[in-house]
Amino acid sequence: MSAFDAKATGWDDEAKVARAVVVAGEIGEQVPLAEVTDLFEFGCGTGLLSLALDPRPPRALLTDTSAGMLAVVRDKILAEGLPGWEAAPLDLTVTDGPEGAFDLVVSLLALHHVHDVPALLARFRRLLRPGGWVALSDLDDDEGQFHDAHTHRHHDGFDRDTLARWLTDAGFRDVTFTTPHVLAKVVDGVERDFSLFLAVGRATRRDRQPRQPVP
């Protein structure tokens, strides 16, 4: 049972829809979506980000650990009539996904829930075909101000230089950052702005394994 199950049906409020639309639009500026056939989303929630991509790739695997979130996405996929789209429980922090099966990996506000982000990025790289794209959005370093003390997370946002290094070490090149959105939130009675980054990179070609001699 995930803490997000109880939030799933009421998740899609105006602010969350708006931020997903803006981040999806920025992904469309950075990544040639028309060339993407197979999309993977990590921590999809109710699917707001992937469903806002334009054009939508013909095939998509949207993954989450919350059964409640996945139930909402499945209803949307059915309602929108997207035969190549699937929502499935998959936790890339504990298992590999299908190797070399995707052209684009996206994620919005899910990375901060993961302890070992470098290991997750290596798994994203493994999912991708050479030249494939990663487009990840989360909070910039928020000094612990964005989430309250009771909200489970592993990171209070991210430092861009550190994340860029992790992406490079995981096998991504041409890493760039933009700031697609700023969230306004009242903290201790004062409205504060929290910026979201979008990190985009391309999967490097991995060294080929030496061919095994034919017996």
Ligand SMILES: C[S@@+](CC[C@H](N)C(=O)[O-])C[C@H]1O[C@@H](n2cnc3c(N)ncnc32)[C@H](O)[C@@H]1O
């Ligand atoms: C803050 S919500 C964001 C949901 C959605 N991306 C959005 O922007 O509306 C974080 C999501 O990440 C999911 N999540 C957390 N840890 C995960 C993991 N290890 N694997 C897959 N999903 C995970 C949660 O279940 C939740 O749906």
